[in-house]
Ligand code: FAD
Ligand code: DLZ
């Protein structure tokens with residue numbers, strides 16, 4: 001009797017733990033396009049194309065190597081629509097001796113997997129996902145007895161564990177973190193070499209047609225679709241990044257330029273998250289680029305920190321803080337998400353550009369997600385569950401394990417400061433310094449209050465005032481209240497009234513964008 005190996009849509013890796021030590025002759029691989037996964041939130045159309053097309057290509061690659069792949073397409077008339085239903089049907093078809101599966105990335109799916117053994121007539125082995133560098137046990141050991149789970153210390157542990165950018169037990173060149181060198185505003189006319197886009201082949205075109213038909217009411221442009229859907233394409237995208245963009249990745253990591261959507265970012269998150277690229281192989285390539293003099297340390301260390309630092313850290317944080325993290329709302333934020341997050345129709349040029357790239361590409365780069373979209377949600381007091389749904393829907397790289405810590409922890413402070421030591425609240429000044437958005441905006445970034453003022457300015461103080469009790473004792477942000485107090489009551493009133501007026505003008509999102517009724 002064969003071993004049944006279900007492989008999920010974000011596990012498309014030949015080095016997957018569930019395939020280790022198995023031979024094609026004694027294994028049935030099960031891959032399932034299921035309605036539940038495609039609609040538990042109404043994912044961006046390109047995200048569904050990416051996953052289904054990459055799954056279909058991966059199945060073909062496995063078959064070419066001699067594996068038996070039982071592939072359930074979305075339109076299969078017998079398709080039950082859920083992982084559990086499809087695994088149960090596959091057990092009937094193949095009568096396996098056991099099910100072997102790599103643990104899921106998301107809590108929701110993990111809970112379902114835990115029930116398989118009780119429902120099915122064969123043992124179920126859930127294996128660790130060895131694509132990640134840190135184990136759950138290692139993260140728990142790190143988190144034990146710590147109030148703030150400071151990423152930097154975890155990151156150093158990961159550097160020691162992998163040996164990346166290390167000289168024995170010391171960081172190469174003696175410095176762990178070169179973030180201070182990586183905050184350059186964009187210079188006039190900044191343009192980065194373009195990222196490769198991959199023309200859809202017949203498989204992808206068939207999926208595009210399917211998604212156009214079955215998911216027409218989901219957010220986002222279906223085409224042009226250019227994401228890598230095979231390991232070969234993902235490696236080509238990585239080659240292009242290492243050859244032409246890594247060098248300036250560091251300095252311009254926080255820069256934003258109108259309609260320059262990718263800048264010097266790698267654009268590799270979709271490929272890493274679904275298994276086409278391995279996080280460690282990318283870090284080793286970045287390290288090699290430094291050692292051979294092709295890229296400076298600040299860029300290389302910055303890139304490596306995002307991957308073996310932040311990415312590993314948020315994954316550990318997610319499993320450590322779930323299921324409570326999904327409900328966390330420390331600041332008691334309850335305002336509905338504005339409709340313009342879905343339509344892009346706002347006069348705020350920074351937000352409309354970030355939402356445009358999100359709609360067109362199912363992508364926005366980090367500082368857009370953090371300091372424009374995220375900062376707005378924080379200081380406008382938007383309900384964390386609605387914000388989390390939005391981020392999970394709109395980005396092709398979004399899976400709850402990585403999206404939720406970034407939303408609840410990094411941007412909204414909804415976790416009460418377990419992840420970030422202070423809320424990343426900022427006025428229009430920050431966006432003006434780090435982008436070219438403000439020059440063409442209908443609002444004036446230098447104006448603090450009134451109908452023409454940049455809305456970030458009054459919203460910032462409105463947020464600070466509303467959360468004074470919670471934030472004043474925070475040593476990283478508390479001092480700001482001295483400035484607020486010095487303003488005097490009349491100025492304070494102007495700020496608060498401007499903010500209230502703006503908030504009252506926001507139209508709440510109409511129902512049905514993020515979830516089916
Ligand atoms: P680069 O800038 O080239 O960075 C290299 C890699 O580092 C990324 O590919 C990614 O794997 C990793 N990385 C960088 N920052 C983070 C981070 N904060 N957390 C985890 N990994 C990171 N990333 C996702 O992969 N999925 C998400 O759902 C997601 N949601 C986010 C939500 C918010 C509110 C914020 C602030 C960030 C989110 N990020 C998410 C992190 C980051 O914005 C994206 O990983 C990045 O924009 C992807 O583009 P890139 O590959 O060009 O990244
Ligand atoms: C995101 C996604 C979508 C849209 N569809 C599927 C699918 O039909 N089949 C599948 O195996 N995986 C899909 N995925 C990815 C899963 O949601 C992901 O594997 C889980 O959320 C666990 O991280």
Ligand code: SF4
Pocket residue numbers: 347348349350351428429431432437438439441442443444445454455456
């Ligand atoms: Fe954004 Fe304000 Fe600048 Fe307009 S003025 S682009 S709203 S920061």
